[in-house]
Amino acid sequence: MQQFFQQLSDGLVLGALYALIALGYTMVYGIVQLINFAHGEIFMVGAFGGYTLYHYVLPSSLPSGIALLLVLLVAMLTSALLAAFVERVAYRPLRNAPRLAPLITAIGVSIALQESIRLFYPNGSVGKPFPQLFPRGTVDLGGVTLTYVDLFVISLALVLMLTLRTFVFRSATGRAMRATAQDPDTARLMGVDTDRIIVITFVLGGLLAGAAGVLQGMIASPIDFKIGFIAGLKAFTAAVLGGIGNITGAVLGGFTLGIVEALATQYVPNGSALKDSFAFVVLVLVLVFRPTGLLGESVRSRA
Amino acid sequence: MRSLRLVRYTAPLLIGALALSACGSKKESGAGASSDKVVKIGMIAPLTGSLSALGLGMKNSADLAINQANKNGTVKGWKIQFDPQDDQEDPNTGGAAASKLASDNQVAAVIGTLQSSIALQAAPQLNKQSIVLISPANTNPSLTQGQTYLTTKKRPFASYFRVATTDLIQGAFAADYAASTLKAKKVYLVNDKLVYGQGLCQAFGTEFKKKGGTVVGTDFVTKDQKEFGSLVSKVKAAKPDLVFYGGQFPEGAPFAKQLSDGGVKVPFMGGDGLVDKSFVATLGTPTANSYATNVGAAVEDLPSAATYVSDYKAAGYKDAFSAYGPNTYDAAQVLIAALAKVLPGKTTIDDSVRAEIVQAVQATQLDGATGKVSFDEFGDTTNKVITMYKVESGEFKKKETGTFAG
Known part of the structure; x- marks a missing residue:
């Protein structure tokens, strides 16, 4: 039983990471009905942004707490700026194009970003050991052992998610976002600058992805140009599982996916080899019985 | 429902397309403008x-070995051109590289691969054309001793050789060290599902159980x-007292870091x-408390490797020679010696010439950077030395060198 709770906690850590990335997918989908397949790469570039700052800019005498804060901020900013840039250059010109066009563009952007890091980052095809800025050690919570890093990952993810929720449901900009998601034309008539709202959505997704990039580096160093692919795939699955377009759903989907993977690792013979299969079996089952995902709303047909 | 349907139909397509993004190729052309005839030595290795x-x-x-041979005119009347291919750690890409090299009628021999799983794709294609494939790094026993190597040994590829010893030796040596020196009783085995990792874990587990x-x-x-x-x-x-990773x-x-953390x-x-x-x-x-075995003796222990190390430095390569550099240098020496024996007097690289090269490699007796190089009836090196290293103060420190006698 103790082992069950141990795996549940490990699943939560992994799930928190998936959820942070999934939020970016789901928000963008909610606003512009685009599966932003470049989002995994935005996460990856964020991690590289943080790494670059630490490796090339920060003096090594800096206390690790401050360094971590700076790395986190720079990673978030890198991802946010990149997301805004990609929206401006790749997606906005296709705003009124058939839906497949931005989708294929997203794949193009994804490949371009991955290859840019591989080719142009110094020695980019080799994994980079991410700076370990958090004290190493474990805590025992009633038989469940978690590292300090694990606790930090869960806490930071929760704080960010709650902040996002407050922003979307309490602020004026958040209200404009929800209005744009419901009906962009009417929102525009009511004086909402929808282009600005769309950029803000991409930026928010980027901020979370950048933070996730640093967290990934902390729990799973080294980082390389390929980490965005798997993380993006898992987060996309989490977003669909939870009901794409739904913010709470993305978080729920992320945690569900993380926990399923952890439990499969433990309780299925040779589980590590099969955990991804189990994650996708759960996705298929949910989609069979709830085609809109766990918390998905019925999807509006848009002109 | 339109948009949701779109998601469901396009997702698999997108995933497939993203997987393709790992592909790509890089070409490099060798030099060789001279009146000499041209023979090519290929390579299949992960260059990215x-x-x-x-x-x-x-x-x-x-490259170093080939440049030296060209400069000294080791193969009379012939210029060796080096043709390295990137396998991108992918068996299919490695297989495609092998078929490309196999269809090139100037290619006499190939050095590679790094990974056993890729050699399993490359060796059959090169073997068909009797092109020697010589690996500095493959350690899976099935490449030389057949899939049934545990019961009956049967060499599958007459033209495949290696200067690295097999995992039957490496795994057993590690198990012996774990049981005798580290006094481990309970092991947890983890592997990466690839040919090399599985074979190594199996060899380790078998010997570890024999030791009680x-x-x-x-x-x-x-x-x-x-x-x-x-x-x-x-x-x-x-609660194991040793984790073995293939x-x-x-x-x-x-994985090692997260275990320790x-x-x-x-x-x-x-x-x-x-x-x-x-x-x-x-x-x-x-x-962390980490150990790893490597094939061959430690480079600093080999007086024969000193020239190689200083030549490598003098050539000014940007990258370190890494774990398999000395072995690769020797593999290239083996090929160059075979070419020097066979090629003078020949006009083209045809099937009979290639068959002669295979025989010449099989008969190799050479003093290489890693010691004496020769091959047994399976194409395995007769040098069965393994070295155990431990990670200490930021580098691999040699702990024990030897071989596994059973």
Whole structure:
């Protein structure tokens, strides 16, 4: 039983990471009905942004707490700026194009970003050991052992998610976002600058992805140009599982996916080899019985 | 429902397309403008991607040997051109590189591969054309002794050779060290599901059980996996006193680190796939309790390797020669010696010439950088030395050199 709770906690850590990335997918989908397949790469570039700052800019005498804060901020900013840039250059010109066009563009952007890091980052095809800025050690919570890093990952993810929720449901900009998601034309008539709202959505997704990039580096160093692919795939699955377009759903989907993977690792013979299969079996089952995902709303047909 | 349907139909397509993004190719052309006839030595190795540090060390070492041979005119009347191909750590790409080299009628021999799984794709194609494939790094026994190597040994590829010894020796040597020196009784086996990792784990487990140890669990990691939290918890619950890992360092390094961070402080041990400086860099400080075996003796212990090391430095290559550099240099020497024996007087590289090259390689007796090089009836090296290393103060420190006698 103790082992069950141990795996549940490990699943939560992994799930928190998936959820942070999934939020970016789901928000963008909610606003512009685009599966932003470049989002995994935005996460990856964020991690590289943080790494670059630490490796090339920060003096090594800096206390690790401050360094971590700076790395986190720079990673978030890198991802946010990149997301805004990609929206401006790749997606906005296709705003009124058939839906497949931005989708294929997203794949193009994804490949371009991955290859840019591989080719142009110094020695980019080799994994980079991410700076370990958090004290190493474990805590025992009633038989469940978690590292300090694990606790930090869960806490930071929760704080960010709650902040996002407050922003979307309490602020004026958040209200404009929800209005744009419901009906962009009417929102525009009511004086909402929808282009600005769309950029803000991409930026928010980027901020979370950048933070996730640093967290990934902390729990799973080294980082390389390929980490965005798997993380993006898992987060996309989490977003669909939870009901794409739904913010709470993305978080729920992320945690569900993380926990399923952890439990499969433990309780299925040779589980590590099969955990991804189990994650996708759960996705298929949910989609069979709830085609809109766990918390998905019925999807509006848009002109 | 339109948009949701779109998601469902396009997702598999997109995933497939993204997987393709890993592909790409890089060409390099060798020199060779002279009145001499041209013979090519190919190479199949990972020149890009996470294992490229090893692959580039191989490429440079072969390049060094070939340049020296051309300068000295070792193969009379012929100029050797080097034709390295990138396998991108992918068996299909490696197989395609092999068929490309096999269809080139100037290619006399190929050096490679790094990974046993890729050799399994490349060797059959080159063997069909009687082109020698000589590996500095493959250790899976099935490549020379057939799929049924545990019961009956049968050589599958007459033109396949290697200067690295097999995992039957490497795994057993590691098991012996774990049981006798580290006094381990319970081992947890983890591998990466690839040919090399599985074979190494099997060889380790078999010998470890013979020594009276028990295997308390087995599990797997997936290529490119970086997060091992739940696997660490699973291993921890089984309370092993050694974790043995069969696989390469890109997955092995974060796994070792997360085991140590998660409180599994018992020794972590693996094979030659872990021996790279980025394994040590990923572990960070304080270093985990990690061991790895590598094929051959330590370079600093070999007086014969001193010239190679200084020549490599003098040539000014950007990348370090890494774990398989000396072996690759010797593999290239073997090929050059065979070409020097066979080619003078010949006009083209046809099937009979290639068959003669295979025979010449089989009969090799050479003093290489790693010691005496010769091959047994399976194409395996007769040099069966293994060295055990431990990660200490930021580098692999030699612990014990020897071989496994049974």
